[in-house]
Amino acid sequence: MPKVKNLLHLAITLFVSCASASAQTTRSEPERQLAHDIYKEFVEIQSGFTTGTTTPVAEAAAARLRAAGFPESDIFLGGANPKKGNLVVRYHGTGALKPILLLAHIDVVEAKREDWSMDPFQLIERDGYFYGRGTGDDKAQAAVWIANLIQYKKEGFKPDRDIIVALTADEEGGGPYNGVAWLLKNHRELIDAEFALNEGGWGESAGGRRISNDLQVSEKYVVNFRLEVHNKGGHSSMPVTDNAIYRLAAALQHLANFGFPLKTNEVTAAYFQQMAKIETGPMKEDLAKAAKGSQESMQRLAAATPAFNATLRTTCVATLLEGGHAMNALPQLAAATVNCRVLPEDSVEYVHSTLQRVIADDQVSVKLLGEPAPGPASAMRPDVLAAVSRVTDALWPGLPVVPIMVMGATDGKALRIAGIPTYGVQGFFFDRDDIRFHGRDERMGIQSFYEGHAFLYDLVKLLSKSAR
C-alpha cells in the first residue's frame, strides 16, 4: 500500500511538473494558432530555388503585417527580380540601442513529389511531426519571426532598439538573386543592425532526449568545382580504352576514397568539450580527447556520425554528373560537379590543389566555379551568449548552450563579411542522426516548433532591452 501511495505521489508530481513545464515552454493558444497558420501558408507556397518564386511568401507575410496594423511605410517588398521577392519590416523601438536584425530565408531546396512519401508542399501533421519542404529549413523561423513581431505589436511592447525582420530569397544554391546580398548592396539602411539572428544553430537531440541548444558563431564556406574530361570520341562500335566517362569515374572513385585531414579549431574544440560534458555513452571519452587533439578519437567520431565527420574536416562530394552526347557515340565530354564545405581556416587554393593531387590525372581538369569568399567568425558577444543561456535555462532547465561552427553555409556569412555579426539560434530541436534539411520527408517536431516559437519570443525581447 505505501508503495502504491508513493507511486501515486510520484505520478502526481510528474504530472504537475510536466503541466507547469508545458505552460512555460509554449505560447498561448491564439499565438500558437497564428504561428501555425503563417507556417502552413509559407510551406504551401512553392518557393523552390529554381522552379519556384519567393515573392508570394514575402507578400503573404506583408499581408499578415498589414492586417496586424503595421504601417505601409515600415514594410518593404522588393528584390533582384520580380520572382525573387524579399520582405523587410521594421518594428520601432525607442532608439536607445542600434537595431537587431532577424533573418530567415524563404526559398527552399527543390522537392519532387515522386521522391517523397507525401506531397512536399502540403503541411502535413503526422506522428507528432510537421512534414513539408521548408518545415525545418527555414520556413519555421520565418513564420515565427512574423508571428512574434505581430504579438509584440499587439502587446504594445516597447523595445530599446528597432526590431527588423528580413525574409529573403535564394539562400539555397547561391546565384545572382540572393536576397541578403541584394539588400546589402541596394538597401543597406533597411537591414543595418548591431547584430543579427539567423538559422544555423538549432537544438540537438538524440534518442528523444535534448542534448544542447546550439549557438552558431561561424560556418564552413562553400566551394564548387567542375571536373571535366574531354575526348575526341568516335563510333561506339569501335571502342578504345581511353574513354571520357571511365576516366571521370576513376577520378570520382579516388575522391570517394579520400578524406581531408581531421582537426579542430577554436569553436569546434569548445563544441566537443561541451559535448563531452553532456554525453553519457561510449563517445564521452572520445569527445573530450578530440577537443584536445587526439586523432584516434577524431577518427572514431567521424566514423560515428556524418555530423561529427563534417565538423572535423573539410568535405568534398560529387553532386552532379553529365556526359556523352549520343547512345551510339563514344563520349567527348564527361563532367561532374563537386561540392566542398570548407573549414574557415582552410583556403580555396589548398582545397583545389588537394583535389588535383587526389585525382592525380592531368586529363581530368579541376575548375573552380564562382568566386568563393571565406567568411569570418562572429565575435562571441557576451550579451548574446548570456541571453541565449538565460532563455534556454528558463525553458529547458540545465540544458547547455554550445557554441558551434555549422557545416552548411548560410546567409549569415554575407552579413558577417558586411560587418553585422550574426548568430544562428532557433530553439527548434532536431535529432542529430536524422537531419532532413534538403532531403526527403523533411520534418519538424510539432512540440519543437511551438517551443522554438516561445524561445525566440523571449530571446528577442531580452535582446531588445537595455541590460538593467
Ligand SMILES: [Zn+2]
Ligand atoms: Zn536554410
